[in-house]
Amino acid sequence: MGDNELNVFTEDEKPIVYLLTAVSLLSLFGSLFIIITYICFRKIRNYAYKLVTYLSYSDIILSIGNILSWGTIKYKAEDHLCFTQAFLINFGGLASVLWTSVIAWSIYSATVLNAKNLRDKNMRFLLVGYGVSLALSIM
Secondary structure (H helix, E strand, O other): OOHHHHOOOOOOOHHHHHHHHHHHHHHHHHHHHHHHHHHHOHHHOOHHHHHHHHHHHHHHHHHHHHHOHHHHHHOOOOHHHHHHHHHHHHHHHHHHHHHHHHHHHHHHHHHOOOOOOHHHHHHHHHHHHHHHHHHHHHO
């Protein structure tokens, strides 16, 4: 078995992985900025920003999973690294989509349905955003 057979990515795919890593680092820094802003500034801590912060957590998980692609270029194919990366990408990506859906539903409820009790549904939102993602990722 030659050295090239152990590589996960071909030479043509490596620039794509480099670009993915760079974009994921930007996304990671952007998500961290949102979370730090939420923590540091009390005046902007409303419920809408809290939902965006939840979305930022899932984007951080997705970004870390994408950044792990860099490790598969440098250190060849490793089962535990590949499994961890797949789990983080699956969980983070699904959670991001679900949190975006929760935010869209919250905006719709607040504007069209005139819902006043969205904060009371926070636990349900957490179960949808993270619970469903975790359950599906484990499966």
